[in-house]
Amino acid sequence: MTEPPPPPAPITLLLPDGQAIERVLLYERQQLDSGLWMYRIGVPLWQTAAGGGVEPAEYSTWVTAEQLRPLPGIDLGRIPAHPRTRTSTPTRWAWLLNGRAHGRPATVHAEGCQNATDRAHPLGTMQALDALARPGTTACTECDAAEVLLPILAHGQDDVPGD
Numbered sequence: 693m694t695e696p697p698p699p700p701a702p703i704t705l706l707l708p709d710g711q712a713i714e715r716v717l718l719y720e721r722q723q724l725d726s727g728l729w730m731y732r733i734g735v736p737l738w739q740t741a742a743g744g745g746v747e748p749a750e751y752s753t754w755v756t757a758e759q760l761r762p763l764p765g766i767d768l769g770r771i772p773a774h775p776r777t778r779t780s781t782p783t784r785w786a787w788l789l790n791g792r793a794h795g796r797p798a799t800v801h802a803e804g805c806q807n808a809t810d811r812a813h814p815l816g817t818m819q820a821l822d823a824l825a826r827p828g829t830t831a832c833t834e835c836d837a838a839e840v841l842l843p844i845l846a847h848g849q850d851d852v853p854g855d
Contacts, residue, residue: 698770704761705733714763717750722774724839730754754833785840787820788812789829797828805835821845 700717707713717734724730732754739749762768786803790812800820801808815823820837823829824845831838 697772700734701766701768701771702763703733703766703768704763705735705755706759706761712761718760718768718771719752720772720774722754723776727776728839729757730833731757731760733760785817785836787815787817787837787841789815789820789823797830798823798826799830799832800824800837800841801832802835802837802840805832805837807832807834817841 700719702715703718705713705716713735716736719732719734721729721731732752734750734752737749737751738746741747788801788803788805788808790799790801790809799807800815800823801812803814820841821844824831824841831841833839
């Protein structure tokens with residue numbers, strides 16, 4: 693018999709503007725090939741309901757430890773951790789682009805990503821980088837897309853001419 697996963701733990705999320713949202717839910721953590729740990733959280737929000745009105749919803753995303761602060765007295769040791777066990781890199785990268793649908797932005801995934809839909813279009817690496825350079829397109833953090841493509845896209849962004 694499989695034991696059910698532990699309940700999520702409350703934690704504080706730090707927003708880019710310095711505000712903090714207390715008691716968002718921390719579900720799990722996963723280690724990327726680079727060694728960086730990412731944390732899957734759920735932020736309780738409201739969303740527009742079909743037919744009008746609002747209903748409770750949860751926005752789920754992955755963040756780094758720098759965006760989180762533990763709450764006093766909360767044991768985070770029970771949160772499932774998934775260290776990276778893969779030791780090899782594919783000989784060729786292949787990417788998929790899920791286009792805009794139902795108001796969601798486009799997302800670039802690594803080939804084989806479980807979050808890519810059957811409507812995703814295959815891309816080469818340069819096409820994937822071009823897609824990520826467009827506003828509103830994101831790289832999936834569930835697969836290797838964010839870890840591999842975003843550093844390439846950001847390379848040289850901090851360089852100042854004449855330095």
